[in-house]
Amino acid sequence: MIITREAILAMEKQHRTNLINSLPGVRGANLIGTVSTEQVTNLAIFNSVMHIGAHPPLMGFIMRPVSVPRGTYKNIRDTGYFTINHVAESFYKQAHQTSARYETSEFEATGLTPFYSDTLPAPYVQESAVKIGLKFVEEHLITANQTILMIGEIQEIHLPEGAFNEEHILQLAHTGSIGVNGLETYYRVEKIAELPYAKPHQPVV
Amino acid sequence: MIITREAILAMEKQHRTNLINSLPGVRGANLIGTVSTEQVTNLAIFNSVMHIGAHPPLMGFIMRPVSVPRGTYKNIRDTGYFTINHVAESFYKQAHQTSARYETSEFEATGLTPFYSDTLPAPYVQESAVKIGLKFVEEHLITANQTILMIGEIQEIHLPEGAFNEEHILQLAHTGSIGVNGLETYYRVEKIAELPYAKPHQPVV
Numbered sequence: 001m002i003i004t005r006e007a008i009l010a011m012e013k014q015h016r017t018n019l020i021n022s023l024p025g026v027r028g029a030n031l032i033g034t035v036s037t038e039q040v041t042n043l044a045i046f047n048s049v050m051h052i053g054a055h056p057p058l059m060g061f062i063m064r065p066v067s068v069p070r071g072t073y074k075n076i077r078d079t080g081y082f083t084i085n086h087v088a089e090s091f092y093k094q095a096h097q098t099s100a101r102y103e104t105s106e107f108e109a110t111g112l113t114p115f116y117s118d119t120l121p122a123p124y125v126q127e128s129a130v131k132i133g134l135k136f137v138e139e140h141l142i143t144a145n146q147t148i149l150m151i152g153e154i155q156e157i158h159l160p161e162g163a164f165n166e167e168h169i170l171q172l173a174h175t176g177s178i179g180v181n182g183l184e185t186y187y188r189v190e191k192i193a194e195l196p197y198a199k200p201h202q203p204v205v
Numbered sequence: 206m207i208i209t210r211e212a213i214l215a216m217e218k219q220h221r222t223n224l225i226n227s228l229p230g231v232r233g234a235n236l237i238g239t240v241s242t243e244q245v246t247n248l249a250i251f252n253s254v255m256h257i258g259a260h261p262p263l264m265g266f267i268m269r270p271v272s273v274p275r276g277t278y279k280n281i282r283d284t285g286y287f288t289i290n291h292v293a294e295s296f297y298k299q300a301h302q303t304s305a306r307y308e309t310s311e312f313e314a315t316g317l318t319p320f321y322s323d324t325l326p327a328p329y330v331q332e333s334a335v336k337i338g339l340k341f342v343e344e345h346l347i348t349a350n351q352t353i354l355m356i357g358e359i360q361e362i363h364l365p366e367g368a369f370n371e372e373h374i375l376q377l378a379h380t381g382s383i384g385v386n387g388l389e390t391y392y393r394v395e396k397i398a399e400l401p402y403a404k405p406h407q408p409v410v
Contacts, residue, residue: 028230
């Protein structure tokens with residue numbers, strides 16, 4: 001089946017959103033925690049958390065256009081800090097529910113537990129095995145549709161013992177981290193293999 | 206366990222790369238296909254393919270700094286087009302092997318099969334169930350580490366029949382798409398659930 005550009009543009013809006021959102025495949029399900037200057041916490045689920053670089057240690061995520069108020073964006077720009085927290089299967093329904101529009105903190109609304117460290121003001125999610133604290137460093141406005149790439153530098157990482165192997169690679173079975181495709185389909189993951197660094201002379205199969 | 210910023214910066218380089226690369230969790234494993242102005246094809250695996258927006262339909266990915274020559278980057282800027290192709294478990298070792306440095310086309314080197322459409326010059330991967338053709342629209346240089354966010358607009362999508370459900374959400378079990386964490390750990394995925402759009406009054410658990 002070939003879906004042309006014209007067919008995409010002619011699709012019913014929700015169908016187009018669902019299809020295009022699910023095209024990148026599975027992605028890590030992550031909760032981003034922030035706090036306002038009035039000390040109101042905010043928690044929101046994102047499927048766009050990405051690696052930017054290891055030295056300095058940088059991560060990013062995509063914000064939808066701020067033409068409507070976005071608590072996550074405003075809090076990061078006002079306070080300079082945010083946290084990234086892996087979603088696990090044990091609380092993925094609560095994590096998903098953070099995408100509803102609440103008048104109060106999503107922590108209160110969903111029952112997830114804020115956790116604080118002395119290093120930064122933004123709240124972590126206590127239930128998350130992988131908690132990453134970041135300081136905002138730069139943003140890029142994407143001209144084509146006014147979304148924003150937000151980038152932060154890692155300030156600290158909270159992990160359970162045994163979360164990574166001797167090569168320092170995170171083991172998602174140990175952390176219980178799950179994936180999401182598009183905005184609503186959650187996936188558990190199972191390791192196939194850890195492959196060696198690819199060199200030209202290696203046999204391929 | 207708390208890993209401080211200082212401890213991250215003091216880590217052995219490969220350990221730091223492995224840890225920071227694996228922090229976002231699982232991500233879709235995708236092959237990006239391009240062709241040079243001399244008609245030499247290039248194929249490279251990426252773990253950073255992301256959704257940017259549905260209308261216009263936009264996807265992006267992160268390029269490492271172009272301080273060393275990057276075939277994918279040069280080809281996209283020279284020809285204006287690229288393809289994104291989902292990796293499946295049946296050929297993930299070949300897909301991984303595209304990250305080795307070859308003198309010839311990675312298609313030849315790995316045995317993956319180029320497939321062409323009349324819509325654009327960049328090669329698709331015939332073995333991929335999900336093939337997406339894109340036209341380059343913009344790039345953003347990330348100041349903190351000189352990586353580049355590349356963005357393209359979807360021109361066409363090739364999918365097998367039944368690849369998405371009646372809501373137009375891609376079904377990764379049908380397409381066989383797998384995930385990768387960091388640079389080398391491949392994961393198969395299994396659907397947990399498709400949750401409804403979150404509204405404030407819904408019970409959370």
